Amino acid sequence: MTELPTSTTRKLGLVIDLDTCVGCHACVISCKGWNTENYGAPLSDQNPYGDEPMGTFLNRVHTYEVTPEDGPAQTVHFPKSCLHCENAPCVTVCPTGASYKRIEDGIVLVNEQDCIGCGLCAWACPYGAREMDQAEGVMKKCTLCVDRIYNENLSEEDREPACVRTCPAGARHFGDFADPDSNVSRLTKERNGIDLMPEMGTAPVNKYLPPRPRDASPLTPFLAPVADEPVGFLGWLDRQLDKLPGGSD
Amino acid sequence: MHPAPSVIVFTTFSGLGFGLLFWLGIDPSPPTGWVAFAFFAIAYALSVGGLLASTFHLGHPERAMKALTQWRTSWLSREGLCAIAALLVIGLFAALLIFFGIHAAPLGWLGALLSLGTVFTTSMIYTQLKTVPRWNTPLTPALFLSISLAGGALLSGRVTEAYSLLFIAGLFQIAWWRRGDTALRNSGTTLGTATGLGTTGTVRSFSPPHTSPNYLMKEMVFVVGRKHTDKLRLFALLLGFVVPPILLALPMPHLFGALAVLSHIAGIAISRWLFFAQSEHVVGLYYGAR
Numbered sequence: 283m284t285e286l287p288t289s290t291t292r293k294l295g296l297v298i299d300l301d302t303c304v305g306c307h308a309c310v311i312s313c314k315g316w317n318t319e320n321y322g323a324p325l326s327d328q329n330p331y332g333d334e335p336m337g338t339f340l341n342r343v344h345t346y347e348v349t350p351e352d353g354p355a356q357t358v359h360f361p362k363s364c365l366h367c368e369n370a371p372c373v374t375v376c377p378t379g380a381s382y383k384r385i386e387d388g389i390v391l392v393n394e395q396d397c398i399g400c401g402l403c404a405w406a407c408p409y410g411a412r413e414m415d416q417a418e419g420v421m422k423k424c425t426l427c428v429d430r431i432y433n434e435n436l437s438e439e440d441r442e443p444a445c446v447r448t449c450p451a452g453a454r455h456f457g458d459f460a461d462p463d464s465n466v467s468r469l470t471k472e473r474n475g476i477d478l479m480p481e482m483g484t485a486p487v488n489k490y491l492p493p494r495p496r497d498a499s500p501l502t503p504f505l506a507p508v509a510d511e512p513v514g515f516l517g518w519l520d521r522q523l524d525k526l527p528g529g530s531d
Numbered sequence: 532m533h534p535a536p537s538v539i540v541f542t543t544f545s546g547l548g549f550g551l552l553f554w555l556g557i558d559p560s561p562p563t564g565w566v567a568f569a570f571f572a573i574a575y576a577l578s579v580g581g582l583l584a585s586t587f588h589l590g591h592p593e594r595a596m597k598a599l600t601q602w603r604t605s606w607l608s609r610e611g612l613c614a615i616a617a618l619l620v621i622g623l624f625a626a627l628l629i630f631f632g633i634h635a636a637p638l639g640w641l642g643a644l645l646s647l648g649t650v651f652t653t654s655m656i657y658t659q660l661k662t663v664p665r666w667n668t669p670l671t672p673a674l675f676l677s678i679s680l681a682g683g684a685l686l687s688g689r690v691t692e693a694y695s696l697l698f699i700a701g702l703f704q705i706a707w708w709r710r711g712d713t714a715l716r717n718s719g720t721t722l723g724t725a726t727g728l729g730t731t732g733t734v735r736s737f738s739p740p741h742t743s744p745n746y747l748m749k750e751m752v753f754v755v756g757r758k759h760t761d762k763l764r765l766f767a768l769l770l771g772f773v774v775p776p777i778l779l780a781l782p783m784p785h786l787f788g789a790l791a792v793l794s795h796i797a798g799i800a801i802s803r804w805l806f807f808a809q810s811e812h813v814v815g816l817y818y819g820a821r
Contacts, residue, residue, distance in 0.1 A: 284601045284603070284604045284605055285603060285604055300728075307740075310740070333743075334743040334744075335742070335743060336743060336744070336745055336746070337745070338746070339741075339745075342740035342741065343740050344736065344738075344739065344740050344817055344818075345736075345737045345738040345740075346722075346726055346728060346734050346735065346736060346737050347734070347735045347737040348728045348731050348732045348733065348734050348735075349732045349733045349735070350731055350732035351732065353732075355732075356731075356732075357737060358726075358728060360726055362740075362817065371660075371661070371662075373604075374604040374605065375604075375605055375606070375607065375656075375659070375660075376601060376605055377597075377598035377599075377600075377601050377605045377607035377608035377611065378594065378597040378598050378600060378601060378608075379597070379600050379601050380597075396594065396597055397590070397591065397594075398589050398590065398591045398592070398594045398595055398597060398598055399589050399590015399591050400588075400589055400590075400598070400607065401588075401590075401750065402607055402656070404746075404747070404750065404751075405532075405660055405662065405663070405750075405751070405812070406659075406660055406662060407662065407814070408661070408662045408720075408725075408813045408814060409814065409817075410747045410751070410814035410817060413745065413746045413747060414590060414746050414750075416746065418590070419589075419590025419591050420590055420591065476727040477727070478724075478725060478726065478727055479720055479724050479725050479813070480724070481718075481719050481720060481724060482661055482662070482720070482813075483661070490727050492727060492728065492730075492731065493728075493731065
């Protein structure tokens with residue numbers, strides 16, 4: 283059913299720490315590895331060794347540069363997967379009922395047997411979390427590794443999403459946001475976790491921890507600049523070259 | 532948004548077909564016999580042809596019937612149901628006119644209402660998407676409905692109605708374009724809100740997550756077609772809304788009437804191409820594009 287549950291018993295999701303992520307893409311690979319051979323259709327690749335490879339991934343890592351008003355630019359690696367929104371627009375637009383949000387844990391899933399591959403859910407998602415598999419013609423998305431987290435054939439420490447299990451930096455955390463004392467709830471509170479595109483009204487469950495403020499020494503302004511004006515012969519050359527037509531920039 | 536030919540064909544022709552069905556349904560003295568057959572055949576060819584075209588872009592067309600189940604939340608599902616109901620009701624209305632010469636007026640009114648409902652539900656599929664600010668406005672259903680009514684009037688030879696409706700539809704078209712040009716900016720969604728890093732400073736996409744375009748970029752970050760926007764808008768406006776009334780004023784109504792319809796269809800097809808090609812999906816922001 284594409285009607286969203288009014289509330290879910292648990293709210294399983296991820297906390298992604300933008301301060302800690304090193305942008306290694308290990309989560310992307312482990313996600314693809316696990317999900318291509320487990321839940322649903324495999325994640326196909328098109329032209330994987332050609333000049334324009336394309337494939338289905340459920341998790342992608344962007345990299346951004348953030349330049350504050352005062353201070354140097356900072357690189358931020360930004361992993362992005364389904365945020366398992368409480369008010370998931372991808373679910374309500376689905377004409378067949380293939381997309382649904384689970385009442386027991388809030389995971390948003392696609393029943394691939396019912397998916398007609400119309401692509402409307404991917405249009406409705408502001409985050410680009412859904413990708414149509416080009417070989418199978420059905421919509422693929424993060425399942426929060428629903429086939430790992432409840433899997434009693436796996437050892438206890440493996441019962442978490444593949445991306446969380448593999449992250450070498452510990453930048454990804456998995457837990458229940460409905461429990462105020464869970465690891466993810468506490469992290470979100472302590473580090474002022476944020477929602478992506480809150481103006482869309484999707485109420486995402488996954489939270490992002492913004493980068494911590496960078497250290498700045500109070501002595502910085504008094505330190506001598508490293509790159510000085512050239513002196514001596516180089517200084518003379520610099521000034522002469524400036525005088526030529528075209529001048530200095 | 533990627534302008535898929537199947538969706539452009541679908542919205543252009545089915546809009547026209549359901550517009551024609553509306554006028555046939557409310558006609559106080561509708562045609563009977565062979566004339567009725569010809570009108571309804573054209574209307575069905577357009578509306579059913581358009582609906583079939585829309586299934587071409589599905590990954591699994593054989594499961595299309597499942598799309599009728601989720602009418603409680605899904606505009607796409609509502610559209611499917613509305614279209615089938617309209618075609619069934621008008622089909623009965625048409626059969627009575629063609630074979631028995633019976634005019635079952637209430638059946639026609641119901642069919643006309645369902646035909647307009649189909650165009651409205653089609654437009655709501657786009658209107659509901661907050662992720663595409665250019666579409667997310669009541670002007671979208673106004674545009675779709677007025678174009679459908681104007682096209683139907685034109686196709687059924689209702690010259691007086693066609694004049695005024697083409698004028699109204701043209702005005703909605705201009706208003707829709709004008710609003711659309713600032714829609715993304717006015718939506719308040721930026722790379723800053725998309726990443727949540729906007730409060731720290733200016734955000735710039737430094738390196739994308741993959742080296743060549745993926746499904747998301749091919750489907751929702753279509754930018755190549757925006758170059759000739761102004762020229763295409765002019766063509767759409769002239770062919771769709773300005774040329775047809777001029778042709779209607781000329782003698783030889785059958786010849787110039789047919790040309791007016793063809794000109795209108797060409798204009799609307801261009802307008803629909805722009806409807807997709809120009810529209811920005813907010814996911815493009817993550818890629819530093821729009």
